[in-house]
Amino acid sequence: MLPPAHPDHDAAGPLHGVPLPATAFRHLPRALRRTGPRHLLHLLGQPLKRWRLGFANSKASRPYRRDPSNALLPEDRGCIVAVGDFGGKTGLCRAASYEAAKLRLRHPDLILLSLTPPAPGERRIDGGDLPAPVSRLYLLCQPNRYRRALGLFDPAQLAGAHRTGLWAWENEVFPGAWRFALRLVDEVWTPSAFSRAAIAAASALPVVVVPHHVEVDREIPALPRTRFGVPSGTFLGIAIMDIKACPERKNPWAHVEAWQKAFGDSAGHVLLIKVRCSKATRIVERELLEMIGAAGNIRLVREDFADAEQVAFQRMADVYLSLHRAEAYGLNIREFLEMGTPVVATHWSANTEYGPSFAHYHGVRADLVPYRDWMHHYPDAGFSWADADTDHAARLLRQVAANRPIQSRLPNGT
Structure with missing residues (x-):
């Protein structure tokens, strides 16, 4: 029944x-609960945290900046590599995994380097394990992860690589904290026209809408x-x-x-x-x-x-x-x-x-x-x-x- x-x-x-x-919760008295010591410390610490992060990203990424005078390697003359948080538990991590699965159809020899910490007893694979320089690099993570992603490689390994960044941004204003990354990639993929509008307004780089390749195991x-x-x-x-x-x-x-x-x-x-x-x-x-x-x-x-x-x-x-x-x-x-x-x-x-x-x-x-x-x-x-x-x-x-x-x-x- x-x-x-x-x-x-x-x-x-x-x-x-x-x-x-x-x-x-936006009005008194409940709004006062949001202004406790922890929240005030968070607000006061934000400017310094952002400055430190911006300085660290700029400094760490400088050796990896794309030099237009460097000729690109043909794809078959080097390794094709994708870097992302493939073992993480956020939507961005799942999106990276979806994209990696789609890229593997295009590049059967695709090498995945994960930013997720390895399991106990396992060794992290990085650029030092690659048999050749990188000819194509897919950065399947947000720019705030580039310091770690690029740090997997020696800068010389990426000198001739065509670099694609997969970025997703959720409002109409491109974040100033990402501007350092505009000098690191040759093109940007983004999953929606909504996201593309903000990114394209801030850069002359090619920005291509590539919807996430969502496949659910039924x-x-x-x-x-x-x-x-x-x-x-x-x-x-x-x-x-x-x-x-x-x-x-x-x-x-x-x-x-x-x-x-x-x-x-x-x-x-x-x-x-x-x-x-x-x-x-x-x-x-x-x-x-x-x-x-x-x-x-x-x-x-x-x-x-x-x-x-x-x-x-x-x-x-x-x-x-x-x-x-x-x-x-x-x-x-x-x-x-x-x-x-x-x-x-x-x-x-x-x-x-x-x-x-x-x-x-x-x-x-x-x-x-x-x-x-x-x-x-x-x-x-x-x-x-x-x-x-x-x-x-x-x-x-x-x-x-x-x-x-x-x-x-x-x-x-x-």
């Missing part, structure tokens, strides 16, 4: 009230929902976000607010929010828990997953929710779409370029608002980003819940 429909969950019906709106089964205390037959939403540096961009408060407006405290509609925090942003967890209150249908997941387990976690979902303010690509959004899972996402930035081509993509209306961020993550702050309409998101969530396949509602479902 199907679970009974909740009369208040009709898409056109009135929305539920929100016990504590997201805006409450043979990996979903994790058992019981592992997270979710009953069978429950309508399950998932949100995934790394808020270590800039919680405002991922906007976790809007996720809680939209779910509460859509389903109230219904035990038959559960949202799992997978979060990764830093010490400086741990306050956000407490704010989310305060918003959630005693309701048990929104829960935080703090586990880190290996690649296969991440896919298994994703596959549990009946819907993926992403009320972000801006995305350079939106890798999780694309992965869920490729799985066939409905996605409810802010219709702004890179995901607007591919989302509408999927029938199960549901774009959320949003207003553009000036950048404002209590963590001051972006020093180049003259841009706008999206503020998702949580009422619209709630109605879209109800539509997805009402239209989900019957099989997923059965009590013996996963």
Whole structure:
């Protein structure tokens, strides 16, 4: 027997009230909690940290600057190498792995050098292990990782290499901290036209849109929902976000607010929010828990997953929710779409370029608002980003819940 429909969950019906709106944390007295000693130290230390990082990147990269007078080696006269964080657990690391898999189809002899620390007992492979100079170099990491990436090589090994950088940037203003890297590469690949606009405006380098080569292993089964205390037959939403540096961009408060407006405290509609925090942003967890209150249908997941387990976690979902303010690509959004899972996402930035081509993509209306961020993550702050309409998101969530396949509602479902 199907679970009974909740009369208040009709898409056109009135929305539920929100016990504590997201805006409450921007005003007194709650806003004061964000200005504790740890946060003040973070803000005071940022300028020095940025200066030191910029100086270190500039100094370390100087021997590797591209010299136009050096002739490029033919590809077959040297090694073809890709460098990236292939063993990491962030979206950028997964994007590097996707790109490496695609490059291997083009270059069967591609050599991968990983920035991820080797497992105990294993030796890191670096440029010293290469049998010849590098003729083609793919830097599959952001410029802030170039100091480590280029440090794997002697500068002479790269003198004749054609260098491609894979960069992803999530707002309209190119970061000044990346300008040193413009002298290190011959071209830039970026996954979206949204990201390209910012990069191309800052440089005469060729900037090519190369969408991430997303391939999801459909043979990996979903994790058992019981592992997270979710009953069978429950309508399950998932949100995934790394808020270590800039919680405002991922906007976790809007996720809680939209779910509460859509389903109230219904035990038959559960949202799992997978979060990764830093010490400086741990306050956000407490704010989310305060918003959630005693309701048990929104829960935080703090586990880190290996690649296969991440896919298994994703596959549990009946819907993926992403009320972000801006995305350079939106890798999780694309992965869920490729799985066939409905996605409810802010219709702004890179995901607007591919989302509408999927029938199960549901774009959320949003207003553009000036950048404002209590963590001051972006020093180049003259841009706008999206503020998702949580009422619209709630109605879209109800539509997805009402239209989900019957099989997923059965009590013996996963």
